[in-house]
Each structure stands twice: as C-alpha cells, then as structure tokens.
Amino acid sequence: DGGITQSPKYLFRKEGQNVTLSCEQNLNHDAMYWYRQDPGQGLRLIYYSQIVNDFQKGDIAEGYSVSREKKESFPLTVTSAQKNPTAFYLCASTDIKNRRSAYGYTFGSGTRLTVV
Amino acid sequence: AQSVTQPDIHITVSEGASLELRCNYSYGATPYLFWYVQSPGQGLQLLLKYFSGDTLVQGIKGFEAEFKRSQSSFNLRKPSVHWSDAAEYFCAVGARMGGSEKLVFGKGTKLTVNP
Numbered sequence: 001d002g003g004i005t006q007s008p009k010y011l012f013r014k015e016g017q018n019v020t021l022s023c024e025q026n027l028n029h030d031a032m033y034w035y036r037q038d039p040g041q042g043l044r045l046i047y048y049s050q051i052v053n054d055f056q057k058g059d060i061a062e063g064y065s066v067s068r069e070k071k072e073s074f075p076l077t078v079t080s081a082q083k084n085p086t087a088f089y090l091c092a093s094t095d096i097k098n099r100r101s102a103y104g105y106t107f108g109s110g111t112r113l114t115v116v
Numbered sequence: 117a118q119s120v121t122q123p124d125i126h127i128t129v130s131e132g133a134s135l136e137l138r139c140n141y142s143y144g145a146t147p148y149l150f151w152y153v154q155s156p157g158q159g160l161q162l163l164l165k166y167f168s169g170d171t172l173v174q175g176i177k178g179f180e181a182e183f184k185r186s187q188s189s190f191n192l193r194k195p196s197v198h199w200s201d202a203a204e205y206f207c208a209v210g211a212r213m214g215g216s217e218k219l220v221f222g223k224g225t226k227l228t229v230n231p
Contacts, residue, residue: 103165
C-alpha cells in the first residue's frame with residue numbers, strides 16, 4: 001500500500017546536536033511538506049518542496065534545513081540553531097497536478113523530538 | 117491574509133450526545149475547506165472536504181459539515197458521538213500563497229468523550 005513513512009517515531013537530542021528526521025513516500029507525489037506541532041498551536045509549516053532539488057521556506061524555517069534529492073524523500077534536519085526543538089513533527093505529501101488534488105494531503109504518523 | 121479560527125480549544129461531551137465543532141475562515145475567494153482528525157501521537161486523517169456544490173458535505177465516521185458563506189463558517193457535526201471519536205480536530209482552508217497551493221490550519225479543538 002502507498003503511504004508516507006516517518007522515522008524514527010521517537011528521537012532524543014542533546015543540546016548542540018543536529019538531528020535528521022526521515023520522511024519517505026511511495027505515492028509518487030510531487031509536493032512534500034514538513035510541519036511542526038506544539039500543544040495549542042496547530043500545525044506550522046517549516047519547509048515545503050514541489051519538485052526535486054527545490055524547496056521553499058515556510059513560516060518557521062529558522063533553525064531547520066531540508067533537502068530533496070529524490071522525489072520520494074524529504075529529510076528534515078533540526079540544527080543546533082533551533083533553540084526550542086522539542087515538538088511533534090509531521091511530514092505530508094500531495095499530488096499537485098491540479099488545485100483540488102493539491103489539497104489531498106497524506107500525512108505520516110509523526111516523529112516526536114525531545115531535547116535531553 | 118488567509119486564516120482559520122477554531123474558537124473552542126477543548127470540548128467535552130457525553131457518549132451518545134450530539135457534537136458540533138466550530139470553524140471560521142478568512143479567505144478572499146471561494147474557499148476549499150477541510151476537516152482533519154488526529155489521534156494522540158498520530159498523523160492527521162482527512163474527515164471531509166468542501167470544494168463546491170452542495171454546502172452540506174458528508175465524511176467518514178459519520179461526520180458531516182456545512183459550509184455557510186454568509187457566516188464564513190464550516191462547522192463539523194455528528195449526531196451521536198462514540199468514545200472512539202475522542203481526538204483532536206483541525207479545520208483547514210486551502211489557499212494560494214507564494215505561487216503554490218497550501219493548507220492553512222486552525223489551532224485545533226480537542227474532544228473528550230465521557231462514558
């Protein structure tokens with residue numbers, strides 16, 4: 001079955017470390033997104049990509065970096081510059097062939113990152 | 117700017133009671149509207165969507181929502197809540213921003229169901 005796989009499910013980071021969250025999809029979707037979720041804050045867009053080797057900053061990109069070397073993969077790196085990285089991170093993908101399909105987001109099951 | 121407001125942060129209902137979750141949006145053109153549900157520690161699942169046509173849309177798990185343009189609302193309803201409906205619910209509007217289509221989410225309403 002097609003879907004999005006996020007790994008790991010739980011991740012612990014020490015102060016000053018960079019960590020990378022994995023997001024892989026086999027839906028042949030062009031667009032992929034990273035969201036950060038904090039209690040009571042809803043979903044905030046970190047980065048998104050609509051094509052391989054191209055990506056755009058979202059609303060809260062500072063302290064994060066991404067790459068899109070393959071259509072299937074969109075890893076997110078939380079750098080040491082992100083001062084408050086403890087949160088739940090969600091990856092999503094969608095087909096952007098038309099406006100309606102562009103909103104057919106499929107979400108992964110998330111990664112919970114904790115700073116220790 | 118496009119935005120979504122969910123006025124209720126937390127709602128508690130008894131099992132079997134009816135449910136209505138409120139959602140108001142701000143968008144200049146005809147909106148595309150969505151409701152998602154999230155169980156604890158999981159991703160989001162689409163409940164229903166509105167693109168055009170009939171303003172009352174049916175979704176999965178017995179949910180429905182009604183689009184009211186005059187009130188800029190898209191409230192989610194269920195006639196009889198089950199304990200398994202306890203989750204967080206997000207309303208979203210589809211918006212064209214920065215040359216691409218994106219979903220703008222509300223901050224969510226957490227639903228607790230009492231036995």
